[in-house]
Amino acid sequence: MTTNHDESTHASCSHNQGNGEAAHASCGHHHCEHERPLQQVKHIIAVASGKGGVGKSTFAVNLSIALAQTGAKVGLIDADLYGPSIPTMFGLLDAKPEVTEKHLVPLEKWGVKLMSIGFLIETDTAVIWRGPMVSNAIKQFISEVDWSELDYLIFDLPPGTGDIQITIAQTVPLTGAIIVTTPQDVAIADVSKAVSMFRKVNVPILGVVENMSYYELPDGTKDYIFGHHGGEIFARTQGLSFLGSIPIDRAVREGGDNGTPYMLSHPDSATSKAINQATMEVARRISITEAERGNKQS
Numbered sequence: 049m050t051t052n053h054d055e056s057t058h059a060s061c062s063h064n065q066g067n068g069e070a071a072h073a074s075c076g077h078h079h080c081e082h083e084r085p086l087q088q089v090k091h092i093i094a095v096a097s098g099k100g101g102v103g104k105s106t107f108a109v110n111l112s113i114a115l116a117q118t119g120a121k122v123g124l125i126d127a128d129l130y131g132p133s134i135p136t137m138f139g140l141l142d143a144k145p146e147v148t149e150k151h152l153v154p155l156e157k158w159g160v161k162l163m164s165i166g167f168l169i170e171t172d173t174a175v176i177w178r179g180p181m182v183s184n185a186i187k188q189f190i191s192e193v194d195w196s197e198l199d200y201l202i203f204d205l206p207p208g209t210g211d212i213q214i215t216i217a218q219t220v221p222l223t224g225a226i227i228v229t230t231p232q233d234v235a236i237a238d239v240s241k242a243v244s245m246f247r248k249v250n251v252p253i254l255g256v257v258e259n260m261s262y263y264e265l266p267d268g269t270k271d272y273i274f275g276h277h278g279g280e281i282f283a284r285t286q287g288l289s290f291l292g293s294i295p296i297d298r299a300v301r302e303g304g305d306n307g308t309p310y311m312l313s314h315p316d317s318a319t320s321k322a323i324n325q326a327t328m329e330v331a332r333r334i335s336i337t338e339a340e341r342g343n344k345q346s
């Protein structure tokens with residue numbers, strides 16, 4: 049990995065924490081020497097969670113597929129450098145991206161362009177990098193990968209509120225963040241920290257997805273294994289949009305493990321409908337958020 053040129057970009061206009069055009073506009077450099085990264089990407093979304101294991105990567109993967117199925121151009125960055133799961137979930141464990149003189153070419157499967165640290169290092173090698181190296185790797189995923197034109201670029205963040213999340217929130221002009229949680233009290237407690245982190249760095253929160261909401265028994269009754277409506281109640285009390293509930297479904301887990309996303313293997317199931325509905329709600333919230341931002345700027 050080489051050093052990134054992003055810091056020097058902003059160093060020239062004394063903005064290390066570039067937040068897209070606004071940052072450059074405020075330093076009076078309309079024609080900064082380097083263009084901001086991801087200029088050809090329309091909407092940039094971070095998928096975040098407070099706790100690990102709540103299904104953030106699973107949702108990010110199925111969201112990317114659901115958006116690609118609408119005909120959108122989609123990219124997905126696995127920003128979980130310490131525990132990359134996108135290679136497994138896309139069935140690309142041995143795949144390596146092409147490296148050209150200028151760029152790293154993202155892998156592409158099922159209409160989604162992909163980048164993960166898992167494509168660049170041996171699968172069983174632990175990443176032991178410290179903070180600055182991690183930030184550089186993320187910045188390279190942003191500025192040295194040939195994403196070209198995309199409608200949506202999704203960041204699958206690591207759980208919690210560490211270096212990686214903060215680097216992304218400050219480097220990338222995020223349209224907004226999606227918060228994934230289970231209904232369980234301990235998950236909700238952690239998720240408030242993620243919400244306050246995004247608020248501190250002025251990243252709009254598109255809404256909350258409740259995953260593992262219930263398990264449907266063969267007789268049709270619902271077993272609320274992790275508690276009842278915790279994510280929905282959390283969203284309401286925080287004044288956030290509720291994007292939907294996704295049930296516990298064995299096939300969702302199997303899809304993740306065997307590398308065929310659930311949305312592709314079970315397109316017509318009730319769970320797929322729930323994921324599709326959450327996806328449409330994400331798209332709707334993006335339009336609203338961007339309209340609000342436009343109003344503020346004009």
Ligand SMILES: Nc1ncnc2c1ncn2[C@@H]1O[C@H](COP(=O)(O)OP(=O)(O)OP(=O)(O)O)[C@@H](O)[C@H]1O
Nearest residue numbers: 100101102103104105106207295296297300301304
């Ligand atoms: N709705 C669901 N039904 C059944 N299993 C699920 C569901 N959502 C996620 N899982 C399974 O739960 C486990 C954790 O999911 P996932 O890896 O997506 O979580 P995560 O929040 O991204 O975790 P981490 O950030 O710690 O990597 C996986 O084995 C996944 O297949």
